[in-house]
Amino acid sequence: MPDEYRTAVLRFVEMHANSELMGVLPEREWLMRAPTLRRKLALTAKVQDEVGHAQLLYRVAEDLGKPRETMFDDLLAGKTKFHNVFHYPTVGWADVGMIAWLVDAAAIVAQQALRDSSYAPYARTMRKICWEESVHIMHGRDVVVTMVTGSTAQRAAIQDALDRWWGPLMQMHGPRSPREKDRDLHWRIKAKTSEELRQEFLTIYVPRIRELGLVIPDPDLRYDETAGEWRYAEPDWDELRTVVTNHGPMSQARLEFRRLAREETRWVRESILGVPRAA
Amino acid sequence: MRPKSTPAPVLEAWEVFRQEKDGDPMRHGGSVMAPDAELATHYAREMYGRRQESVRLWVVRRSDVHDLDDGDLLQPPLDRSFKKPGGYVMRDKLAAARAQSGQAKPKARSK
Amino acid sequence: MTATAAPPATALAELLRSMADDEFVIGFSDSEWTGIAPLLEEDVAMSSLAQDELGHAAALYGLLGELTGTDPDALAYDREPPEYRHCRLLDHGRGDWAMTIARRFLYDTADVIRLEALAEGSWAPLADLVGKLVREERYHRMHAGAWLDRLARSEGEPRDRLLAALIVLAPDAATVFTPIEGEAELVAAHVMDAPMTELEGRWRASIAPVFGDLDLPMPPPATDPERGRLNHGADFDWLWGEFTSIRRADPGATW
Numbered sequence: 001m002p003d004e005y006r007t008a009v010l011r012f013v014e015m016h017a018n019s020e021l022m023g024v025l026p027e028r029e030w031l032m033r034a035p036t037l038r039r040k041l042a043l044t045a046k047v048q049d050e051v052g053h054a055q056l057l058y059r060v061a062e063d064l065g066k067p068r069e070t071m072f073d074d075l076l077a078g079k080t081k082f083h084n085v086f087h088y089p090t091v092g093w094a095d096v097g098m099i100a101w102l103v104d105a106a107a108i109v110a111q112q113a114l115r116d117s118s119y120a121p122y123a124r125t126m127r128k129i130c131w132e133e134s135v136h137i138m139h140g141r142d143v144v145v146t147m148v149t150g151s152t153a154q155r156a157a158i159q160d161a162l163d164r165w166w167g168p169l170m171q172m173h174g175p176r177s178p179r180e181k182d183r184d185l186h187w188r189i190k191a192k193t194s195e196e197l198r199q200e201f202l203t204i205y206v207p208r209i210r211e212l213g214l215v216i217p218d219p220d221l222r223y224d225e226t227a228g229e230w231r232y233a234e235p236d237w238d239e240l241r242t243v244v245t246n247h248g249p250m251s252q253a254r255l256e257f258r259r260l261a262r263e264e265t266r267w268v269r270e271s272i273l274g275v276p277r278a279a
Numbered sequence: 280m281r282p283k284s285t286p287a288p289v290l291e292a293w294e295v296f297r298q299e300k301d302g303d304p305m306r307h308g309g310s311v312m313a314p315d316a317e318l319a320t321h322y323a324r325e326m327y328g329r330r331q332e333s334v335r336l337w338v339v340r341r342s343d344v345h346d347l348d349d350g351d352l353l354q355p356p357l358d359r360s361f362k363k364p365g366g367y368v369m370r371d372k373l374a375a376a377r378a379q380s381g382q383a384k385p386k387a388r389s390k
Numbered sequence: 391m392t393a394t395a396a397p398p399a400t401a402l403a404e405l406l407r408s409m410a411d412d413e414f415v416i417g418f419s420d421s422e423w424t425g426i427a428p429l430l431e432e433d434v435a436m437s438s439l440a441q442d443e444l445g446h447a448a449a450l451y452g453l454l455g456e457l458t459g460t461d462p463d464a465l466a467y468d469r470e471p472p473e474y475r476h477c478r479l480l481d482h483g484r485g486d487w488a489m490t491i492a493r494r495f496l497y498d499t500a501d502v503i504r505l506e507a508l509a510e511g512s513w514a515p516l517a518d519l520v521g522k523l524v525r526e527e528r529y530h531r532m533h534a535g536a537w538l539d540r541l542a543r544s545e546g547e548p549r550d551r552l553l554a555a556l557i558v559l560a561p562d563a564a565t566v567f568t569p570i571e572g573e574a575e576l577v578a579a580h581v582m583d584a585p586m587t588e589l590e591g592r593w594r595a596s597i598a599p600v601f602g603d604l605d606l607p608m609p610p611p612a613t614d615p616e617r618g619r620l621n622h623g624a625d626f627d628w629l630w631g632e633f634t635s636i637r638r639a640d641p642g643a644t645w
């Protein structure tokens with residue numbers, strides 16, 4: 001395996017793993033507050049799957065030679081990153097629905113393209129992950145549709161959530177970059193460009209958002225028939241850069257939460273679970 | 280009470296094989312980190328069986344797996360086509376034999 | 391098996407409420423480990439345990455709902471704190487990993503004794519459900535037992551923390567067996583095969599070998615046993631505030 005390839009795969013998988021792990025935090029506080037037994041079961045299962053995905057992805061990275069504890073060290077030190085959407089606060093149950101629907105949807109668009117990744121262990125893992133993710137989106141959409149057809153306060157909460165999450169969603173796949181300059185594409189670690197993923201997300205989900213009577217907070221958003229693609233207001237790439245370098249609204253609080261939790265359980269790892277065998 | 284007298288635990292990889300339904304072969308699913316077989320089995324159930332997606336699991340310490348990855352042994356260079364169907368192409372010879380006997384190629388029998 | 395006479399509804403409702411509330415409340419503290427358990431694999435495991443408990447609670451609230459003509463979500467969410475009937479053992483917060491394991495072991499071993507006393511009961515809906523719960527609970531006891539063993543046998547910090555947790559939990563350890571109001575009628579109607587005090591004895595007998603083998607102190611009798619499912623305290627008030635917050639903000643809304 002060429003060194004550059006190994007390095008590129010490890011970096012890609014590690015960021016993915018970090019994102020699944022950090023992605024748990026915006027949702028876990030709502031486990032306690034889920035308003036019905038069924039919603040609580042669904043959310044618990046969803047968040048469990050995210051931890052499970054983190055396990056699967058960290059295993060792929062570990063087998064490439066980087067121990068889990070080192071990856072956690074690097075995440076907490078800010079040396080490695082996690083996706084922008086997990087740096088933002090969740091302010092209500094409407095956010096829980098919106099994240100489970102649209103954030104997961106945007107993630108799945110990317111993840112489905114990774115099922116053919118050139119790195120076979122990653123491709124296999126992505127197939128398992130995609131299969132599990134399909135249920136999460138349905139849960140999210142169900143929460144959103146229920147609230148949209150519910151009380152005035154519920155409808156307003158969903159529109160408010162969409163207003164706040166649209167920006168980060170549009171930034172999520174990253175800025176446009178030329179195909180020939182993308183090393184991850186070169187190595188076929190991933191198969192589609194950022195813009196291809198964003199276009200795919202818009203094609204599937206703009207109609208589904210609008211059919212609920214929701215207003216997407218981008219007056220420039222429209223489908224250009226001639227060009228065969230969506231036009232939209234330029235996402236705030238400065239915001240993206242600021243956020244993923246751990247200067248987002250919740251970045252430091254969430255990393256600190258992880259840091260404290262990790263310290264709290266260190267004694268269990270060092271005594272009973274054991275120090276990891278050197279690779 | 281007998282205190283833990285075993286050496287310090289080591290967290291290591293355990294391979295998990297799973298069976299989707301009765302009669303299927305065991306197929307590799309992935310791996311879990313664990314300090315011993317009991318917890319490894321528990322974690323294997325979680326990662327590869329919590330959705331009732333498996334009817335059986337095997338859990339094996341990775342370091343107990345004997346790995347053969349030797350090209351000289353598994354893909355030796357000399358011709359071995361005499362061991363494979365592809366080594367017995369008879370099309371031309373059969374055409375010559377039929378021409379000699381004046382017979383056409385037999386039609387395939389319909390079942 | 392069918393009852394020859396209807397089981398006493400009030401006592402049965404009290405029993406179901408206590409069991410459902412137990413499973414509902416323990417699920418909260420278990421799910422607090424989500425994302426922060428000592429190992430990723432263990433995180434997924436704790437989450438399954440929490441989901442099982444919640445599923446059991448939902449099934450028990452469902453049965454209670456049929457009995458009282460109430461929606462299960464209303465039963466779970468729309469009561470004031472003093473109306474909850476979970477045992478005081480479960481009012482203790484998540485604590486550290488040793489506290490969680492100690493609490494789970496004490497609860498799961500007690501719960502299985504309670505379930506076994508109901509498994510051949512005369513009221514079929516409960517007996518049937520209990521049959522299913524018992525099969526799922528095996529997995530819980532395997533997990534709690536595996537960890538109790540490892541903590542107890544690791545000299546130093548793990549064992550010290552486990553002993554400290556057992557001391558904190560001691561006054562409330564046996565509250566799973568708080569007598570249920572009207573339980574004499576349930577015993578007479580063969581819904582349960584013995585009163586709670588007798589079940590507590592069975593429980594102690596079942597855990598004594600493990601505690602003896604691990605040189606752990608047996609839990610004492612519960613302090614204030616008659617009120618073992620009352621007076622939940624400030625921690626539960628806070629938890630109640632959290633889990634009812636969304637419903638109270640928009641009463642009557644569908645979620």
